[in-house]
Amino acid sequence: MSGADVIYQTEALIAEDIEAYLDLHQHKSMLRFITCGSVDDGKSTLIGRLLYDSKMIFEDQLAALESDSRKVGTQGQEIDFALLVDGLAAEREQGITIDVAYRFFSTEKRKFIVADCPGHEQYTRNMVTGASTADLAVILIDARKGVLTQTRRHSYLCHLIGIRHIVLAVNKMDLIGYDQARYDAIVADYAAFATSIGIEAFTAMPISGFKGDNITAPSPNTPWYSGPTLMGHLEAVDVNTAADAAGDFRMPVQWVNRPNLDFRGFSGLVANGRVRPGDAVRVLPSGKTSKVTRIVTLDGDLEEAVAGQSVTLTLADEIDCSRGDVLAAADAPPQVADQFEASLVWMADEALVPGRAYWLKLASQTVSVTVSQPKCTINVNTMERLAAKTLELNAIGLAEITTDRAIVFEPYATSRALGGFILIDKISNATVAAGMLNFALRRAQNVHWQALDVTREAHARLKGQSPAVLWFTGLSGSGKSTIANMVEKRLHALGKHTFLLDGDNVRHGLNKDLGFTEADRIENIRRVGEVAKLMTDAGLIVLTAFISPFRAERDMVRALLPDGDFYEIFVDTPLEEAERRDVKGLYKKARSGQLKNFTGIDSPYEAPEKPEIRVDTLRETPEEAAERIVALITGEWMPVI
Amino acid sequence: MQGAIWHSQPLKGENPMSDPAAKSTLTHIQRLEAEAIHIMREVVAEAANPVMLYSVGKDSAVMLHLARKAFYPSPPPFPLLHVDTTWKFKAMYELRERMAKESGMELLVHQNPEAAERGINPFDHGPLHTDMWKTEGLKQALDKHGFDAAFGGARRDEEKSRAKERIFSFRTASHGWDPKNQRPELWNIYNARKSKGESIRVFPISNWTELDIWQYIRLNDVPIVPLYFAAVRPTFEWEGGLFMADDLPRLEKVLGYWPAITDRSIRFRTLGCFPLTGAVESTASTLNEVIQETLLTTTSERQGRVIDKDAGGAGMEVKKQQGYF
Ligand SMILES: Nc1nc2c(ncn2[C@@H]2O[C@H](COP(=O)(O)OP(=O)(O)O)[C@@H](O)[C@H]2O)c(=O)[nH]1
Numbered sequence: 001m002s003g004a005d006v007i008y009q010t011e012a013l014i015a016e017d018i019e020a021y022l023d024l025h026q027h028k029s030m031l032r033f034i035t036c037g038s039v040d041d042g043k044s045t046l047i048g049r050l051l052y053d054s055k056m057i058f059e060d061q062l063a064a065l066e067s068d069s070r071k072v073g074t075q076g077q078e079i080d081f082a083l084l085v086d087g088l089a090a091e092r093e094q095g096i097t098i099d100v101a102y103r104f105f106s107t108e109k110r111k112f113i114v115a116d117c118p119g120h121e122q123y124t125r126n127m128v129t130g131a132s133t134a135d136l137a138v139i140l141i142d143a144r145k146g147v148l149t150q151t152r153r154h155s156y157l158c159h160l161i162g163i164r165h166i167v168l169a170v171n172k173m174d175l176i177g178y179d180q181a182r183y184d185a186i187v188a189d190y191a192a193f194a195t196s197i198g199i200e201a202f203t204a205m206p207i208s209g210f211k212g213d214n215i216t217a218p219s220p221n222t223p224w225y226s227g228p229t230l231m232g233h234l235e236a237v238d239v240n241t242a243a244d245a246a247g248d249f250r251m252p253v254q255w256v257n258r259p260n261l262d263f264r265g266f267s268g269l270v271a272n273g274r275v276r277p278g279d280a281v282r283v284l285p286s287g288k289t290s291k292v293t294r295i296v297t298l299d300g301d302l303e304e305a306v307a308g309q310s311v312t313l314t315l316a317d318e319i320d321c322s323r324g325d326v327l328a329a330a331d332a333p334p335q336v337a338d339q340f341e342a343s344l345v346w347m348a349d350e351a352l353v354p355g356r357a358y359w360l361k362l363a364s365q366t367v368s369v370t371v372s373q374p375k376c377t378i379n380v381n382t383m384e385r386l387a388a389k390t391l392e393l394n395a396i397g398l399a400e401i402t403t404d405r406a407i408v409f410e411p412y413a414t415s416r417a418l419g420g421f422i423l424i425d426k427i428s429n430a431t432v433a434a435g436m437l438n439f440a441l442r443r444a445q446n447v448h449w450q451a452l453d454v455t456r457e458a459h460a461r462l463k464g465q466s467p468a469v470l471w472f473t474g475l476s477g478s479g480k481s482t483i484a485n486m487v488e489k490r491l492h493a494l495g496k497h498t499f500l501l502d503g504d505n506v507r508h509g510l511n512k513d514l515g516f517t518e519a520d521r522i523e524n525i526r527r528v529g530e531v532a533k534l535m536t537d538a539g540l541i542v543l544t545a546f547i548s549p550f551r552a553e554r555d556m557v558r559a560l561l562p563d564g565d566f567y568e569i570f571v572d573t574p575l576e577e578a579e580r581r582d583v584k585g586l587y588k589k590a591r592s593g594q595l596k597n598f599t600g601i602d603s604p605y606e607a608p609e610k611p612e613i614r615v616d617t618l619r620e621t622p623e624e625a626a627e628r629i630v631a632l633i634t635g636e637w638m639p640v641i
Numbered sequence: 642m643q644g645a646i647w648h649s650q651p652l653k654g655e656n657p658m659s660d661p662a663a664k665s666t667l668t669h670i671q672r673l674e675a676e677a678i679h680i681m682r683e684v685v686a687e688a689a690n691p692v693m694l695y696s697v698g699k700d701s702a703v704m705l706h707l708a709r710k711a712f713y714p715s716p717p718p719f720p721l722l723h724v725d726t727t728w729k730f731k732a733m734y735e736l737r738e739r740m741a742k743e744s745g746m747e748l749l750v751h752q753n754p755e756a757a758e759r760g761i762n763p764f765d766h767g768p769l770h771t772d773m774w775k776t777e778g779l780k781q782a783l784d785k786h787g788f789d790a791a792f793g794g795a796r797r798d799e800e801k802s803r804a805k806e807r808i809f810s811f812r813t814a815s816h817g818w819d820p821k822n823q824r825p826e827l828w829n830i831y832n833a834r835k836s837k838g839e840s841i842r843v844f845p846i847s848n849w850t851e852l853d854i855w856q857y858i859r860l861n862d863v864p865i866v867p868l869y870f871a872a873v874r875p876t877f878e879w880e881g882g883l884f885m886a887d888d889l890p891r892l893e894k895v896l897g898y899w900p901a902i903t904d905r906s907i908r909f910r911t912l913g914c915f916p917l918t919g920a921v922e923s924t925a926s927t928l929n930e931v932i933q934e935t936l937l938t939t940t941s942e943r944q945g946r947v948i949d950k951d952a953g954g955a956g957m958e959v960k961k962q963q964g965y966f
Pocket of ligand 1: 037038039040041042043044045046171172173174175207208209210211
């Protein structure tokens with residue numbers, strides 16, 4: 001059946017029996033794919049051709065296309081399909097595609113979403129983005145040029161992201177006279193490369209996007225080719241959800257649905273497997289189990305939900321479960337860990353800072369993480385592994401990731417939903433990297449996450465207080481220790497269990513191996529944060545007095561603690577005043593160059609943006625400030641003077 | 642030829658229903674629905690103060706229906722916001738009130754007071770009408786209520802520049818859109834973090850096409866404005882287009898004359914402000930007939946709206962940089 005026939009039949013069916021047509025289309029499945037090719041390989045032309053052949057182009061668009069083709073097209077008087085898919089105005093002028101654009105077309109069997117990505121090396125991040133949702137990749141080759149560096153790069157990236165189906169589209173066959181020998185040589189060449197990087201299978205086909213060979217109908221110009229047409233193949237391959245539905249049940253909880261006291265449902269998208277009422281499920285990371293009672297939807301309860309569906313489940317027991325938890329098959333739960341090896345694709349202009357805290361978002365879990373110095377980066381053109389200190393824009397590397405609390409995960413190879421993550425910069429909020437968890441490192445795997453009998457709450461209850469961290473930050477000599485000391489004395493007098501961490505008791509023991517470089521300062525604060533957190537788990541009210549100049553590190557500590565337990569107390573003393581006081585004579589030393597990296601002089605201080613408490617030491621005495629802080633944390637709020 | 646690695650699947654004897662995935666797994670409509678619901682729940686979980694922009698058109702109707710599904714049995718936990726130009730069809734105002742009641746959601750209506758004061762209208766003011774009522778009106782409403790996330794019903798297939806729009810689209814504190822400064826979106830993980838003052842427009846039905854919208858309306862009995870269906874209505878011609886006479890006294894005021902009215906069987910492919918949205922002559926009075934006509938039609942959807950034409954091919958892109966939805 002030729003492409004034209006298909007269109008005619010479709011149109012006839014629409015005209016004659018719209019009901020039958022709609023029923024047919026209602027049962028279509030959906031395939032998402034990505035097209036990879038370098039400038040001028042014919043990617044835009046091919047996509048334009050697919051849209052055109054599936055009749056996704058309306059007459060007014062066609063008229064515009066014809067007039068554009070004459071004005072700016074590259075094919076003389078013939079239609080330049082590439083113009084159909086050009087996007088933003090700037091790109092149109094430059095004549096290259098710089099972002100991911102999504103296009104839609106459908107046939108009688110399927111709806112297709114095409115991610116159209118640019119091919120240059122500097123757009124690796126765009127390609128990875130487009131590939132992340134794709135079921136299939138079309139790797140385009142210009143038959144005149146054969147397998148090029150970019151072909152290898154695109155294939156590697158598609159394989160890295162775990163695309164299951166790869167199509168090698170040998171394009172512009174018209175320009176090599178549909179030469180079979182040349183085609184076979186290209187396929188053999190590609191096969192050798194594909195095997196070397198672990199691609200197990202691919203489907204090759206000789207096409208011409210421009211002339212339409214083997215796109216919707218087998219081409220008379222390639223009688224030696226008996227494989228599928230491109231469209232035929234796109235219509236026949238399996239989609240990812242089919243594979244996902246085969247796994248063990250997992251549903252990350254996005255939102256707890258609580259319209260009234262009688263209903264408590266857990267809403268989420270089923271990531272893997274299937275679930276039915278009566279199934280035993282386990283809530284991770286707590287490990288508690290229950291049974292599914294209902295699958296609730298607006299259209300009535302369901303008997304079963306499968307991977308790819310958004311549902312709301314109710315459970316038989318009143319157990320703790322909230323956003324970020326994962327509901328899983330009780331007898332086959334995913335792992336829980338806090339240290340991993342991951343593959344990272346760096347997507348930001350600002351390079352990775354090893355040791356700095358970033359947010360990691362995986363399914364509905366958001367945690368604070370640090371990334372080690374990369375073990376290596378991969379040259380995407382040669383697949384060579386190189387040593388590296390950091391990851392720059394578009395770099396791909398392997399690194400260790402440590403999360404501040406255990407997360408529920410699966411290796412990316414098993415589950416995209418529980419193995420794929422993004423990293424977010426804590427200050428700019430930009431998405432700086434895409435990552436794939438490969439495996440948990442041994443240290444974390446051994447942690448058993450059982451519900452502890454003597455909980456944090458139990459510790460606190462016994463002490464009759466709610467644990468908290470009072471984090472004093474400010475310049476050297478601003479008055480942090482003075483005020484912190486006063487606060488501690490007052491709390492102690494009120495019968496509260498407290499502990500003060502400061503430079504004196506931490507630098508000499510726990511952190512005596514650390515100096516004052518940026519990396520050491522970050523590590524210093526991280527350790528103090530972890531210790532403070534452990535002490536709050538034991539029910540204590542912890543006071544800390546460190547300059548802690550970087551916002552990201554203070555936010556990292558904040559993220560370690562339950563909401564509301566972290567009080568950032570900004571002891572706000574202007575530099576001139578602190579320098580005038582110069583209690584320890586340090587400013588003088590710094591000014592004279594005897595002390596390096598001194599905060600306020602030759603190292604920055606990032607003031608808190610929204611501290612819980614700000615103490616203006618020019619207007620408030622230490623006693624007044626201490627009084628106010630105590631009132632706040634014991635529940636009697638006093639307004640700022 | 643590399644027989645071991647190169648494999649092909651002959652196509653012979655396939656019929657349209659032989660796709661194994663179509664039988665055992667989800668249909669495209671089910672997947673699109675699940676995706677939209679997932680997006681809405683992410684926003685509700687992560688944004689401080691979300692809102693749904695509701696324009697009363699068919700895309701808004703579908704988006705609202707999806708929201709009801711996403712949070713059922715709770716009502717959607719955010720208000721509906723209609724940025725009103727005062728130039729909508731009467732039938733649209735009626736459906737708006739009914740849907741707010743049925744969904745149990747709060748309905749907020751914002752009309753730009755400055756545009757009202759200056760009597761901005763589509764006849765005398767052309768593009769300024771859209772700019773003042775919609776672009777400025779939207780910014781005012783978002784600022785006034787301090788919304789940090791707004792759901793919109795735009796689709797990627799509507800217009801070339803929208804093909805690259807993210808699902809989560811970031812706006813600066815002044816509502817500007819910087820095409821260079823948008824975040825990559827990987828898998829179905831959305832980064833909803835933002836700094837103070839910044840906001841996000843979220844497009845849960847980005848991946849839907851016009852046909853998907855119609856299919857969904859058909860499968861779910863989603864209520865839509867009756868103007869989508871053909872009926873005999875009073876019409877007049879203006880600057881080469883066919884328009885419906887919805888409020889004659891008001892029309893006379895802005896046109897400066899009483900237009901010649903003819904009754905015709907018409908319907909609307911898109912619904913904007915009544916003088917800006919052209920009607921088409923049609924007899925398609927049932928949903929199936931409307932879909933049939935849409936599929937067989939030969940002009941693309943937005944053709945009826947004047948807005949895209951003001952700035953050549955890049956019209957929508959310029960609008961978006963200025964903050965139009
Ligand atoms: N002869 C021939 N020319 C083609 C074919 N595909 C694309 N082209 C031409 O190659 C040039 C680059 O195509 P385009 O689709 O813009 O490439 P892109 O940069 O990969 O999107 C244009 O002049 C196309 O018309 C093909 O199959 N045969």
